[in-house]
Structure formats: structure tokens, C-alpha cells
Amino acid sequence: MPRFVEWDQARAREIIAAHALLDGPVLPIFHALLEEFGYIHEEAISLVASDLNLSRAEIHGTVSFYHDFRRKPAGRHVLKLCRAEACQSMNGPQIARDLLAKLGVDWGETTSDGALTVEPVYCLGLCACAPSALYDGEPIGRLDAERLDAVVREARSI
């Protein structure tokens, strides 16, 4: 079963309406939209703007500030590799380069089979077990090629 549903304007409006009365509803709305659709559809900007009576530019400014509010669907799974200082000092860059080369993608891209999107992240607070990563929201510590192979295998299996 897919984790996300197809973009649907009516459903988006329900989500917006459900959060509209919150104090500062913009971020909760986009989190909810992300949860539902897996990404922020272009139309969502105008919808949220008009439903909250804000300008499109304001909403664009907010959404573009947060990398997590992705504007295109991700692969079936998302791997975020930490590129902050501690992980860099623990051979993180080499491990990342090798993985990207092996998958034939660049940062932010998705493998051709749609299984895995690889993104950078700047510090997960897991410096003690650097280099670290986040796989579909689950932390992984002490990364090496072997662990990453396992992640890729799992991603491709489902």
C-alpha cells in the first residue's frame, strides 16, 4: 500500500480547514499536507494562501524556508545523510560520495527505480555515534558501507 495519497484539491482543503483556526496555522497545515501527500503540490501554495487570506508570496517564503517541505514527490523511502562537522570528521563525506556514486544520483535525487531519495541533513544530534543518518525517520548511527548497503537493499525490497 502506498504511504501517500495522490494530490487531491478537495482533500487538501479539508486539511487546511481542519487547522485553519490554530494560532499560526501555516506550519501545522504544511506538515499535515506533507503527511498526506508526501510533498507540497504547487497548487497547495495558492490554496493555503487564499484559504488563510495571506499572499502567495508569503506562503512561498515560508514553504521555501524549510527543506522538508519538498516540492516534488520523493522516492518510496528517504535517506538523510548528516553532513555536519562531527560526521564530516568521521569519514562521512567519503561514505556519502561512495553511496551516491553507486546509486547514480546526486544530493536530493531519487534512484531510477523510485526506491530511494538521498538528501543531506545538517546535524541530527547524533554526533556521539557519527557518521549518522535518518532512514524514513529512524536514526542510524556509525554508518559504513555495509550498513548503507543493507539500507539500500531494504529500500529496494519494498
Next chain:
Amino acid sequence: MALIKEIDYGTPIRRTKKVLTLTIDGQSVTVPVGTSVMAAAMALGTEIPKLCATDTLEPFGSCRLCLVEIEGRRETPASCTTPVEEGMVVRTQTDRLAKLRRGVMELYISDHPLDCLTCSANGDCELQDMAGAVGLREVRYGYAGAGHLDAPKDTSNPYFTFEDSKCIVCSRCVRACEEVQGTFALTIQGRGFDSRVSPGGMDFFGSECVSCGACVQACPTATLNENSVIETGTPEHSVITTCAYCGVGCSFKAEMRGTMVVRMVPYKHGKANEGHSCVKGRFAWGYATHKDRMTKPMIREKITDPWREVSWEEAIERAAGELKRIQAKYGRDSIGGITSSRCTNEETFLVQKLVRAAFGNNNVDTCARVCHSPTGYGLKTTLGTSAGTHDFASVDQADVIIVIGANPTDGHPVFASRMKRRLREGARLIVIDPRRIDLVRSPHIEADYHLPLKPGANVAMINALAHVIVTEGLVDEEYVRERCEVDAFESWARFVADERHSPEAVEDITGVPAADIRGAARLYATGGNAAIYYGLGVTEHSQGSTMVMGMANIAMATGNIGKPGTGVNPLRGQNNVQGSCDMGSFPHEFSGYRHVSDDATRQMFETLWGVSLLSEPGLRIPNMLDEAVSGSFKALYIQGEDIAQSDPDTQHVTAALKAMEFVVIQDIFLNETAKYAHVFLPGSSFLEKDGTFTNAERRINRVRKVMPPLGGLADWEATMALSNALGYLMNYSHPSEIMDEIARLTPTFAGVSYEKLDRLGSIQWPCNDAAPSGTPMMHVDRFVRGKGKFMITEFVPTEERTGPRFPLILTTGRILSQYNVGAQTRRTENSRWHEEDVLEIHPFDAESRGILDGDLVSLESRSGDIALRAQISERMQPGVVYTTFHHAKTGANVITTDYSDWATNCPEYKVTAVQVRRTNRPSDWQARFYEEDLALKRIDANMKAAE
């Protein structure tokens, strides 16, 4: 003359009465509480380096250049965000500060192109100035790292370019769009190093931007710069003048190179606009030197002849000769003149003087006839003066605002920005309009009540509001007792209290739920200071004057006149429509609204002018046209007005023009009316003459000449020449002498002179011994007429009815980028926002007629039919369609009828019964228009070639 640079205090000037004293760099300064350290320093003339601060915007504190040292504080706070305190000791220049500032500048410059010599802002760049001010000599970081130097330009807006590579991300543009304009079209996109200014992730033209220019003005670098500056270079001198578009009357600095305008920049000391502008005044001035400008006088025997260019002498001689001949043959009253609300007060005054003194009759009228004549009538009857009650600044203190039949964000954008700022501060809003205009709901603004009444139901609506106020005990009885005629109030109160005026009883007429009307009435009466702003949606009805009186009634009943934040204020359409009315353009009134039958007034004019004047009113425009068709009115002199496009029932207008023996047109373009003219006198634009315009708040603003008249004579000089040729001598060497004459003859202008205008900047009439500096707010302690007079306002439905043949109601209006008949704006890039007039139609009405968005449709009334494209819009209510009249070729006024206001003949533009159906061709009128456009605008080719 030099370039005028206004002082920038860095943060807004606070107007609190309480003051405190501090010391800056050893000098003591006393400033209002709430002033920033930066502004206090500037008050001493000490300029603290700054980039993100400018005094039109609230402080932001992001550039970190304005750091100062304050005794007793360890850190170096930003002077823009630090309010002054009593006894504070500030140092603005120390070694530590110099080092910090230089370090900040180094970071800025490490990601900024160093192409100053070829940069469009060279010499007009605050970044450049600040680099100099902080003594930047090297950039330690070099240019090898990542940068934004290759960022692409956005040239989508026709008037300015966004050059991202030069952006320092100070957010001044973003804040200007929010705080000054209130559109919120800009944002900072991304984060960290990727933070860029963006109109919402698209180009400027496709974005929410309304091209007001506030961002361009706020930009400290070349990032947002006018294309005219990019093309020609920076200006060398400026002249303060007044915009010639709407009745807001914005002050501008015309920034010049010689006699060429480089740009128009809104002037901070202009009291109507306080440094703000809209797309028309700021950018759409190129028409003034457009290739279509007529610069030679022309004559012809018959309208089917081609025009022949002649000397001024020959043209004037022909005009005077024909006018005299016609008067000799058909009588003194067979000719008349029309003054222009686009021309100056002085020119308008001169045209009516020409008619009364040289023509010897009172056949003078003005285009205010077709817009705000009911305002004059209604407000004079109830309050005693034919003008709005308050200045624009008053809206800053309004708690409740009613907008009736006006669309300020399109028609009066600079005032709308001010109103929107007040609404964002929490003022409540009631919109009474058949259409869902932008004010009803747009970013950060939402009306508490939108009462989408049916066109033509205004008076029923105002009576219902009054009914609620009276029957629910919301009348301010003390105010009414003290300030109004009590008998008139009591009979009015009895009248509106009648059950037939209740919101419930008139629901069928207004089409608005009674509960909303009750809510709106309660809010208006009890919400604090309540102000009414209205437009042509009030006046251009068969009961326009009644509605104006109805609004004055509820304002008096609730005590909402005479104090800040209240009032009844017309939003005037044209730059000088207030002025043209003040100047005696009406057939029944001398300047200052004094009736021609008033012996004392007439005698004063007769003495000064040395002629005897008629005591009987002359013909109004519609009467002139009717009598032309019937054969007794034979000749007309029209200055700067295009009645063949702007007046209702075009076919009647053109039939009347064709029936006249002789028509003189004075205009900057060969307009539609000129097709029927025999003499054409080239007019002068507002850039080519001195004079004054009077805006909607009665503010007399100076218009200053920045270039010589392209046709050789300013309009006042042409009128003078015509008068002299007719044998009535006029001898003015400068418009200031005309103003002196106006002041001598007009009590409300008694204290006005060019010297005083230059000194004060502007003056709101009345200006006389009692109010030597003018009168921002009228009716403060008592009404001008003494006691306010409540008037009975019986609702009488218009005779224009929908029926099986014409089931829909057409209402007309305008849009932001185009102005009135479009003669100016159509000759600018503004047309890119609005290339043609379209018919807005509700989806329900469109669907039942099989009309799709963009279809060509035929619009037909009992007056005529035209074809135009349909735009399906939920702004409309079912049963009502809407269009604009900006394009002559559309012919919107072919549709409108000859019904008019009972008191003033102001046409009923806002209600016409129509039918709409799909079509595949232009209407017969339009086809004929194309033919006549070619046939009647010909200029003799040989003449042209011989030049």
C-alpha cells in the same frame, strides 16, 4: 535647480507629544518618545551608516551597520531598533564601531559585483555610499567563493528590472510591499545563503505585484531600478509637481535630465500620498511624449475633410470667426463650452470666464456632471458645502470604515494603501457594493460585512441602515440636538422608522439578508469613529443625489462628522474634478458654488470682468446635446474632455456633435470627439504648464512646468488667445495671476496664492482670514450651513428595468492599470495588464447562455449593442454583469442610457438593463466605429510630407 534629496531619518517619525532628551556624540537632542536612536541622531544631522533602514518602514535591524555605543551597555546595539531613553549617552563613531562596520561591509561586498561605473545606480546607491562612509578599502574574503553574481535578471515588468545579482537581501522591498503598499507580493525565498528576494517564486509580471513602485523606491542598490534610469542614466534635477491621474492628487518629484523626464518619484512631503504612488502616477507618464501627441493646430471645413495643419493664429482666428458668425446667426445662446477636470484650476476658471464673459451666456459645464455632481448637491444641501469633509490622514483614526460604490484598490490605489494599513491595525470594514471588490477579502484584509446589493438599490439600503440606527436607539441624540435642525431630524427619524424601510421589508429590493444590514448598521453606529468613503457607485444613479444625502443623514445621526476618523468623503475620479467644480464650471454657479442669480456675487464678477453677466443658469451637457439634436445649439468649445467616449449613450452624443455647425477641440490627442470637430487646438500635458489641481480632500496642489508645451502654448494661453480673438481681452502672463483673480472673487479661496502654496506645500480650502493655512477637516464645531439638515430620502426605483428582453443589469467601472477613457494609459505599457475591456459575468449567467471564458459576446441594451470578450467571474452576483470603458473601440457607453440623477442629470451609468449572448462578429456600431476612425481622423498627407 538641483536634485531634491529628502532627508531619510532611517525610522518613521513618531508623533507622540511626550518628549525626552539624550546626548549623541556630545550634543543634546530632544525628540518624541518612541523615536529611534538613529532618527534622533539624524535630527541632529548625524547620519549613522545604515542599509536596511529607511524612514518609510518600521525598523528591522538586519544589516548590522548602524551599531552604536551607548553608555552603560556592554554590547553595540543597532540604532534603528533601539528607542531613545531619557539621559541616554550615545556615541556613533568610535574605533570599535568603525571596525565592526567595516567588517560587515566586507561581507556584503564579498558577494556583490564591483561594476559600479557601469551600474545603473551609479551615484544613486546607498551601498556605494556606505562603503565610502565606513572607509572600506579591501575585502579580505575575496570573490573566489560561492556568490550570486550570475543570478539572472527579471525583466518581466515593463517599468523596472529586478537584478538579483546586486541584491543585498536587506528586505526593504519586501517590507515596503507589506507596510506601505499592503500587497504582500514579495518574500524572502529559501534560507541562509540561498535567501533571495522573490515575488512568490515566479516573475514579477505573473506575480501578485501591482507595480506601485514602492519596492523600487525602497531598494538601496540597483537591484530594483526603473528601466528609464537603466536606459538613460540618473537624473540631474527635480521639480515637485502633482500627478494628473486620479483625485488622490499624489505629489511627485519629476526627476529630469534637461527637459526629459527620467522618472517620477513620489514625494515624501506630499500630504496626500506621503511618499507612496501607484502604477499610473509612478510609471505611466510616457503618454506625454507619445508619438500620437498632437502638436500643431489644425482646421477643416467639414468633418469628412482631412485635417490641415495651420498656425495658431489661423486656427484661433477661424475658431473666433465661426463662433461669432454662429452667435450672430442663431443667437447668443447657441454656443457653449465644456471645461476639463484634467486641466488646472486656472485653465478651468479661464474657460468658464470665456463662456460667461466672451460668449456672453452661462452655457458652461464640466465632466463632473457625469461623475460627482450629486456629491456637490447632496453634501451642500445637508452639510452646507460641496466637498468631502475630511483629509485622507483622518482614516488613520477611523475605527469603522464603510466603502460604498467605490473600488479604492483600483480607482484610488494610494489612498487604498493607507486605508488598508488602518484595517490591518484593526479597523472594521463594511463594503456595500454589488461586486466582490478586492477590499472584501485580500491578503490581511477582510470586510466584517459585504452587502452585495443589487445595482440601483442604494437608497433602499441607506434607508434600511438608517431604520436600524433610529429604531434600535443608536442615534447620538446629544450631537443631533446640538448640531442639527431638530425638526428636520424628527421628520426624518419618523420617515426611516417606518416599517417599510426595515431591512426585512427591503430584502427583495436590496437582495441582501436583513441580518447583515442590521449588523452593519450596529457596527457603524457603535464601533467608534466611523467614516464613509464612496465613489461613483453612489452618484451615477437616478437617485445619486438622494443617496449622498442619505449617507450624510446617517453620519449626522451617529455623530460621525466633525472629528478625526469620521466623515462623508467622496473619492474623486479625476485629478481636478473637485477643482473644476470649485472653479465655477457649472452653468448655474460661479466659483465657490455661488448661484448665478445671486446679485451681489454676480455684481462682483461684473465689476472685475467689466461685462454684464446673465442671471439665468445656462445649459448642462445633456441639454446642450439634446438642443443640438433638436437644432438650436450650434457650436461647442471643449477643453480636454472626450464626451464621445466618456458620456452615456454614445450614439446620441455623436449625433449631437454631428448636428452642430462648429466644434473646437483642445486636447493632447486626436480623441474620439475630435472626429466631429472643425478646429483642433493642441493641448498641453500636466508636465508642460504651471497651475494647480485640487484633490478629493480639497487640497490645492501645485502643478509645475518641467518642459515647454509641445504645441507651443499651454492650455490657459490658448483659451486666452481665443478670448482675445473674440474681442474679450484677457491678459495674464502667468497662471499665478489667474489664481490671484480666483482668490479675489472666491471667499473660500481668498487666502490662496502661489507664494503661500510654495511656502506650505499645499492648502486645503477654505483658506481665508478665518483659516489662513486652510482647513483639513470641515464642520468641526458647526456645519458650514449652520445646522446640519436631515433630508427625507424616499426610495424611487429607477425606470431602467430588467425584463424578458434585457434580463441582466450592466454596471460599469474601472481597473487599476487603466484610467478613465484610457487616452493616457492606453498609450503606455499599462496596457499589458489590460489590453481590452472584458465583460465580467457570473458562472451561472454564463452557463445558461452557453458562454465560455474568453468567448466573444454581444452586449445589448435599448441604446445599442457592442461585442466584447466574456470573463467568467465569481466576483459578480448572478444577474449582474460588469465592464470597463477604457477602450474607445469597445464602446461601453454605446450601451448606457440617457437616464440620470433627478437633481443633477448625472448619468445612470451604473444600471443598464442588458442581454448577453454569444456572437462571432463586432457589432454594427463597432464596424462603423472602425470606418469612421479612419475617415474622420485623416490628416492631410501633403501637409505632413511638406514638413
